[in-house]
Amino acid sequence: MxxxxxxxxxxxxxxxxxxxxxxxxxxxxxxxxxxxxxxxxxxxxxxxxxxxxxxxxxxxxxxxxxxxxxxxxxxxxxxxxxxxxxxxxxxxxxxxxxxxxxxxxxxxxxxxxxxxxxxxxxxxxxxxxxxxxxxxxxxxxxxxxxxxxxxxxxxxxxxxxxxxxxxxxxxxxxxxxxxxxxxxxxxxxxxxxxxxxxxxxxxxxxxxxxxxxxxxxxxxxxxxxxxxxxxxxxxxxxxxxxxxxxxxxxxxxxxxxxxxxxxxxATVDIFDPAELSLLNINITRAPFDDIRVRQALAHAIDAGRIAQFRGDAFTRVAKSVIPSNNLGYTEDNGHLSFDPERAQELLAEAGFPDGLQTRMVASQLPSYETTNQILQAQLEELGITLALEPVEHATWHQMIRQDLSPLVTYGAARFPVADVYLTQFFHSRSIIGTDTAVTNFSHCDVADEQIEAARTETDPDRQIALWQEAQRLIVEAVCAIPLTETAGVWARRxxxxxxxxxxxxxxxxxxxxxxxxxxx
Missing domain, CATH: 3.40.190.10 (Periplasmic binding protein-like II)
Structure with a gap:
């Protein structure tokens, strides 16, 4: 009819x-x-x-x-x-x-x-x-x-x-x-x-x-x-x-x-797996090879404001470097909270009392675009000038895999076991630009031992403990800054x-x- x-x-x-x-x-x-x-x-x-x-x-x-x-x-x-x-x-x-x-x-x-x-x-x-x-x-x-x-x-x-x-x-x-x-x-x-x-x-x-x-x-x-x-x-x-x-x-x-x-x-269903969005930082490239600069960046970002803008009904603040529905996830990882005063102190200690300038290749996909613009505005409040270089989404994928951006915002959901996300984004074998590259944009290698040990651990409790230790090491090194998790959405009668x-x-x-x- x-x-x-x-x-x-x-x-x-x-x-x-x-x-x-x-x-x-x-x-x-x-x-x-x-x-x-x-x-x-x-x-x-x-x-x-x-x-x-x-x-x-x-x-x-x-x-x-x-x-x-x-x-x-x-x-x-x-x-x-x-x-x-x-x-x-x-x-x-x-x-x-x-x-x-x-x-x-x-x-x-x-x-x-x-x-x-x-x-x-x-x-x-x-x-x-x-x-x-x-x-x-x-x-x-x-x-x-x-x-x-x-x-x-x-x-x-x-x-x-x-x-x-x-x-x-x-x-x-x-x-x-x-x-x-x-x-x-x-x-x-x-x-x-x-x-x-x-x-x-x-x-x-x-x-x-x-x-x-x-x-x-x-x-x-x-x-x-x-x-x-x-x-x-x-x-x-x-x-x-x-x-x-x-x-x-x-x-x-x-x-x-x-x-x-x-x-x-009508009613709305909001469901997992939520897509985790991280700000990945190339820890080998100046000025981000100084952990104080990376810590300042983490303290300068208010992920709650991003979640609120995106819609807090289906967007929540991320609390770790893997999605919250993953087996092995923990919020007890020492992630740095929004603290603009501490951010300014760290920048001064690192030799940037008047702030600094950096750049980021940015996808023009609307969901990425809005997040990047909010990040840009927040960092500007702390004297960090983030120059966005917008490109079409497919081109962006190519460029970030060629290591052409010191900062990369990236959203993804994976099979919900910590090993998958940790391996693809934070194991040294996944560093972009290598023969075994996947999506390790940060060049992070601080948790290889824990990731590999967990992969073959037969004791489930010990395996989870290793995954949680890996998260703490990655967060401590500020290889990436957790931003938001955005869930799936359907409407129905x-x-x-x-x-x-x-x-x-x-x-x-x-x-x-x-x-x-x-x-x-």
Missing amino acids: RYSFDKGVLIAALLAGTALAPATAQAQSTELRLGAAAADIGNLDPHYAASTTDRTLVALVFGGLVRFAPGSTDPAEIEGDLAESWEASDDNLVWTFALREGVQWQHGYGEVTADDVVFSLTKSADSARSAFASDYAAIESVEALDPHTVRITLARQIPSVLGLLANYAGGFIVSEAAYTERGSAFSREPVGFGPFQIDRIEPGVAVHFTAHQDYFRGTPRLERVTYRFLSAASARDLAFLAGEVDAITGLADPRWLARTEAIDG ENLDWGHDFRGSMSLGPLVTELTHFTD
């Missing part, structure tokens, strides 16, 4: 924040319609799904040996999915998983077996068939001991074995028969054992799903899910107001939040129940499960 809302009235209401009720949805209560900030799909082979859209979609179709509890990104809450139980050797190098019997593939491909698991994890570790192969380099072998038992042997200890095998990235299990039969078409005609299966794709328009009737946790309460591509925020807002979609990707913007909360019958407490999603969007339903 089409709706006859006057578009001009709707736009005026959006701009003014006028409270409007979305049109009463006339679709069947067993159909869910999502409006997403995307133009099209990329690749629905889960071992290549890297964009937000693709990650969200494959989470409907596929499962893993284990899974993050719906609504959570906490590795401590990982639970069984295809596997009903598992055990590990004393040294955590040999893992044996007992699979549920009778789990069915979609589209009539039969029962999921240990051979499918062997095929899937072998594929995940193959760079010719997976974008996440490097994550699985520690796997020495995967064996099917019988149709419902899998043994995984590691060449070395890794921080989170279950995280590697969860419903995320390379951890998804695919049907060997369907992958072999469908070949290159599998990327648009995927087959999993999850609650929903692909029905059809309208390129650039929508992806249509139907319920997997034989889903092992029970037939989904929804019969259909439609994922519409609405790349423009205004188009999503209008579709939501017109009742054409039941939920939409939101904006981490206080004005959007105020407009949306004014809509009668208040009678839409996701079927779980939507606090987080590793798929970067709402996880639609067999329990998702409308309450009327």
